[in-house]
Amino acid sequence: MKRILTRASLVLAVGALAASGLATPASAATARQSCKSLKGAATLTPGLSTTPHAQTATATATASGCAPASKTGGSGVLHAKLKLPTNSSCQGLAAGKQTIKLSATMTWKNKKTSTMALVAKTGSGSTATVATITGKVTKGLFAARPVTVTIKFAPKAGQNCTPGHPIKNLKITNTKPLVIH
DSSP states (O other): OHHHHHHHHHHHHHHHHHHHTSSOOGGGGSOSEEEEEEEEEEEEEEEEOSSOBOOEEEEEEEEEEEESHHHHOSEEEEEEEEEOOTTBOHHHHHHBOOEEEEEEEEEETTSOEEEEEEEEEEOBGGGTTEEEEEEEEEEETTTTOEEEEEEEEEEOTTOOSBTTBOEEEEEEEEEEEEEEO
């Protein structure tokens, strides 16, 4: 009888911990929001050339296939400002291993917003045009939650760093989902 009472007490204690949030089930590690697609473009001014110089850069991308849709409406539009190195050039873009800070705001379909502080790190060699982006939501929906996404970028056709053809526009496509953990 004593064993049955002890086991019942243990079951009740575990149940109470789980209900209070002190014991976290494995399913709690799931994403708060995951968007299958993130597509858009970045604009660089005055544009990358073979001569290193300061740039201003902005990006706009549409997130879609976001779940659970009940939190966001299922999609959103991301606006970002990028802080590029003061000596930005085509050579730097081609070499990769760049670290770029971004400030971004996602306006979800349901009109809620998430402001984010992010860092993009590009690969090298064949992955120089792939960036792994990490950071966190600093304000709004999902505040204090980590963010991850991997994107691939490519210059607009005809923009190839030759004289008169600086890279001013980059096409952005995700290779891994945008996830707010």
